[in-house]
Amino acid sequence: MTTLDELAGVLGEPAVPEGTWEREASYVSAAALRRRVPAEGLAERVRAIDGVASVEVRGKGFLRIVVAVPGVLVEEEPVRVPFEAEWPDFPRTWENPGFVVRYGHVRACAVRRWARELGVAEGGFRGELLDDPWHRRVLRVLAELPGRRVSREPGWESYLVRLAMAYHDAHERAPAVPVGDEEPGAVHTARVRVAAVVGKLLPGPDRL
Known part of the structure; x- marks a missing residue:
């Protein structure tokens, strides 16, 4: 299972790619809002995925996720x-x-x-x-x-x-x-x- 398969499994849906990816491969997700679960708790589960470089909680529950190696x-x-x-x-x-x-x-x-x-x-x-x-x-x-x-x-x-x-x-x-x-x-x-x-x-x- 790849990093992105695991990410979709934890979020319950595919994350949405953000930006140009020229410098970093970032995604955003509103899964915490849609599932009505604490964003920080979901972020912690995402951080535990091998290949995820960073996770940031933004606004009212959006996650910004950076994948270390987009080549996966x-x-x-x-x-x-x-x-x-x-x-x-x-x-x-x-x-x-x-x-x-x-x-x-x-x-x-x-x-x-x-x-x-x-x-x-x-x-x-x-x-x-x-x-x-x-x-x-x-x-x-x-x-x-x-x-x-x-x-x-x-x-x-x-x-x-x-x-x-x-x-x-x-x-x-x-x-x-x-x-x-x-x-x-x-x-x-x-x-x-x-x-x-x-x-x-x-x-x-x-x-x-």
Whole structure:
């Protein structure tokens, strides 16, 4: 069970990601108010979860929770998004959300192929290495998944576009595979893991 699974179990609901996550991975929760339980008592239970860096009680009972390693979000295989888009195939430009999403899937699949060819290890995932701002943005979007799955209006279409755009930036600015004479290392393993998760969530063909 991951830190976030335990957190949802203690709160009784998914926590809501807050901020950009560029510096820290924070969540907020109104679970104490909804369950009508003392906020400080719930905060103490949250603090006991391995992987929670800090918990602060705010206002009338809101909790602000910081997770030490947001990379735990990609430790397990995600469940596919329950959404079937009817985006047109053309034009294949950034103005077409269908292209943005499908090309994100294509890139994620390509990364996994290149990683195998270049000898990037599949094992030894270290979530703390996903500390560049671009992969942190991808993790921030992924953090919304649990809450959206239980929402009556999850907004999957716009969510997939946001995830794809965040992944495109990470793909271009923080490559998941070695470049030039660079040797494959643990950071590449971590980034390839993100590609695997994003590829599972974004619909599309493996190649365009």
